[in-house]
Amino acid sequence: MKVYIEPIGKLINEFSKLPGVGAKTAQRYAYKIINMSEEEAQSFSEAIINAKKNVHYCKVCGNFSEGGICDICKIRSSETVCVVKEPKDVIAIEKLNEFNGVYHVLHGTISPLDGIGPDDINIKGLLERISHGGVKEVIMATNPDVEGEATAMYISNLIKPLGIKVTRLAHGIPIGTDLEYADEVSLARAFVDRKTI
Amino acid sequence: MKVYIEPIGKLINEFSKLPGVGAKTAQRYAYKIINMSEEEAQSFSEAIINAKKNVHYCKVCGNFSEGGICDICKIRSSETVCVVKEPKDVIAIEKLNEFNGVYHVLHGTISPLDGIGPDDINIKGLLERISHGGVKEVIMATNPDVEGEATAMYISNLIKPLGIKVTRLAHGIPIGTDLEYADEVSLARAFVDRKTI
Numbered sequence: 001m002k003v004y005i006e007p008i009g010k011l012i013n014e015f016s017k018l019p020g021v022g023a024k025t026a027q028r029y030a031y032k033i034i035n036m037s038e039e040e041a042q043s044f045s046e047a048i049i050n051a052k053k054n055v056h057y058c059k060v061c062g063n064f065s066e067g068g069i070c071d072i073c074k075i076r077s078s079e080t081v082c083v084v085k086e087p088k089d090v091i092a093i094e095k096l097n098e099f100n101g102v103y104h105v106l107h108g109t110i111s112p113l114d115g116i117g118p119d120d121i122n123i124k125g126l127l128e129r130i131s132h133g134g135v136k137e138v139i140m141a142t143n144p145d146v147e148g149e150a151t152a153m154y155i156s157n158l159i160k161p162l163g164i165k166v167t168r169l170a171h172g173i174p175i176g177t178d179l180e181y182a183d184e185v186s187l188a189r190a191f192v193d194r195k196t197i
Numbered sequence: 198m199k200v201y202i203e204p205i206g207k208l209i210n211e212f213s214k215l216p217g218v219g220a221k222t223a224q225r226y227a228y229k230i231i232n233m234s235e236e237e238a239q240s241f242s243e244a245i246i247n248a249k250k251n252v253h254y255c256k257v258c259g260n261f262s263e264g265g266i267c268d269i270c271k272i273r274s275s276e277t278v279c280v281v282k283e284p285k286d287v288i289a290i291e292k293l294n295e296f297n298g299v300y301h302v303l304h305g306t307i308s309p310l311d312g313i314g315p316d317d318i319n320i321k322g323l324l325e326r327i328s329h330g331g332v333k334e335v336i337m338a339t340n341p342d343v344e345g346e347a348t349a350m351y352i353s354n355l356i357k358p359l360g361i362k363v364t365r366l367a368h369g370i371p372i373g374t375d376l377e378y379a380d381e382v383s384l385a386r387a388f389v390d391r392k393t394i
Contacts, residue, residue, distance in 0.1 A: 003291050005263050011248040014241045017233075018226045029215045031285060033245055034252050034261075036214075041249035044211045045242040048230055051208040052238035055231050064231075066202050088228060094200050 008034070060129065062105035062122050063090050078102045082139045083126065083155065085109050085148065089141065101139075104129065109147040110154055118154060126155070130162060137165040144171055205231070257326065259302035259319050260287050275299045279336045280323065280352065282306050282345065286338065298336075301326065306344040307351055315351060323352065327359060334362040341368050 004012065008030055015026035033041055057063065058070035064087045065071075072090075080101030084090055090103050108121040129135065138159055142148035156166040172190035173182040182190075201209065205227055212223035230238055254260065255267035261284045262268075269287075277298030281287055287300050305318040326332065335356055339345035353363040369387035370379040379387075 003288055005252065005261055005268070007244075007248040007251040007263065008261060011244045014244040017237075017241070018229055020222075020225070025217075027285070027288075028217070030248065032215055033248055036249065038249060040214075041245055044214070045245040047204075047208045047211040048238055048242040048245070051204040051227065051230055052233065052235060054204040055202065064202055064205060066204065071202075088224070091200055091224075 057087075057105075061103045062107055062125065063087050063103055073102055076100060076102050078129070078134055079136045080139065081126070081129065081135055081137070082141050083152075084141050085143060085151075093141065101137075106142070106151065109142055109151040111147045121151070123155060123158070127158065130159065130164065135164055137167060140166065140168045144169075254284075254302075258300050259304055259322065260284050260300055270299055273297060273299050275326070275331055276333045277336065278323070278326065278332055278334070279338050280349075281338050282340060282348075290338065298334075303339070303348065306339055306348040308344045318348070320352060320355070324355065327356065327361060332361055334364060337363060337365045341366075 011030045011033060012023070012026045015021055015029045016023065018026075021029070033044070036044070054066055055064050056066070056068075058065040058073055059068050060073040061070060063070045063072065072094075078101070080099075081104050082093065082099060082101055083104045083106060084093070085106055085108065087105055090105065093099055093103075104122070104126045106121040106123065106126075108116055110116060110118055110121065126138075130138075138155075140152035140156060142152050152168055156168075159166050170193065171186065172193055173179065173186050179187065208227040208230060209220070209223045212218055212226045213220065215223075218226070230241070233241070251263055252261050253263070253265075255262040255270055256265050257270040258267060260267045260269065269291075275298070277296075278301050279290065279296060279298055280301045280303060281290070282303055282305065284302055287302065290296055290300075301319070301323045303318040303320065303323075305313055307313060307315055307318065323335075327335075335352075337349035337353060339349050349365055353365075356363050367390065368383065369390060370376065370383050376384065
C-alpha cells in the first residue's frame with residue numbers, strides 16, 4: 001500500500017518543486033500545512049495565486065510591478081540607470097538605500113554555451129530608453145562571473161559610443177574578510193584595482 | 198519605499214511560516230512561484246487547500262485519513278496495536294514494510310511541564326479499542342525521550358492488568374555506528390539490554 005494518503009502525497013510533491021527542498025523537508029512543510037487552521041491554509045493558498053496573477057513586469061525597466069510601470073520608474077530620475085540581471089538583484093540593491101536612480105532588468109545574461117545571445121535578453125529595451133535622452137550614466141551591475149562580465153562588456157561597447165558614461169561595480173575583497181581567507185580571484189582583483197589613499 | 202511589491206511581500210510572509218524557513222529562503226521560494234506557469238501555481242495552491250480540506254483523522258486510530266476510517270484500520274488485523282505519538286511516526290514505520298498490525302496515534306505525549314496530562318492525549322480511545330477485545334499485544338513506540346518513556350510507562354501500567362502483552366521498541370546503539378562514536382546513553386542502554394547469542 002502507498003505510504004501517504006493522496007492529498008498529503010500531492011502536497012509533498014508540490015513542495016518538492018521548490019528549490020533545495022527534498023522529500024524530508026517537503027514532508028515537514030506538508031505537516032505544517034495540515035496543522036494550520038483553515039483560514040491560514042486559505043491565505044497561504046491565495047498568496048500563491050495572487051502573486052502569480054498580480055506580479056507583472058514593468059514596461060520600462062523589466063522589474064517586478066503590480067501595474068504597467070513600476071513604482072521606481074514612476075518617481076525617480078532616470079539620469080542614472082543601473083543594469084542588473086534579474087528582478088531580485090533590484091531588491092538586493094534597494095535594501096541598501098544607497099542608489100537613487102532607476103534600474104534596467106536584462107532577465108538573463110549573454111551565455112553562448114546555453115544558447116543565450118544578445119537578442120535573447122532585454123538589451124534592446126535599454127538602448128531604446130537611452131535613445132529617448134536624459135540618461136547620463138549607466139552602471140553595469142551584472143554578476144561578477146564570466147557571463148556577467150561578458151554582458152557588461154558587450155553592453156558598454158554599445159553605449160559608450162553614444163557619449164554616455166558607463167561604470168561597473170567595484171570588485172575586491174569583501175569588507176570584514178581576513179586577507180588569509182579571501183578567495184584568490186577577489187584578492188588578485190583587489191591588487192589590480194588598488195586606490196591611492 | 199517598501200522593498201517588495203505587495204503580492205510578493207505577502208507570499209514571502211506566508212512561506213516564512215513554514216518550519217525552518219527564514220527570510221532568504223522564503224524569498225527564494227517566492228521567486229520560484231513567480232517563475233512557475235499559471236497552471237503550476239494553480240495546482241500548488243489547490244494542493245494546499247485540498248490537503249487541509251481532505252485530510253481528516255481516522256475515528257479508530259487517529260491516523261491521517263481521507264474518510265472516516267483509515268485504510269490501515271479497514272484491512273488489517275487489530276491483534277497487534279502499535280502506539281505512536283504522531284501520524285508522521287506511522288509513516289516512518291510503514292516505510293519499513295515490517296509491521297503488519299494497526300496503529301494508535303496519541304497526538305502527543307504526557308508532559309507535565311507543558312501542562313499535558315494523560316487526559317489531553319488519546320489514551321481513552323486506546324482503552325476503548327482494547328475493551329472491545331481482540332487485542333493481544335500493544336507495542337509502545339513513543340520516542341525514547343523523557344516524555345515518550347513516561348507515556349509508555351503510564352499506558353503499560355493501565356493495560357498490563359487487563360492481561361495484554363505490552364512491549365517497547367528496543368533501544369541500543371544504531372546499526373552501522375562505531376562504538377567510539379555512539380552516544381553514551383544509547384551505549385549504556387545497549388549494555389543493560391544485552392542479549393544472549
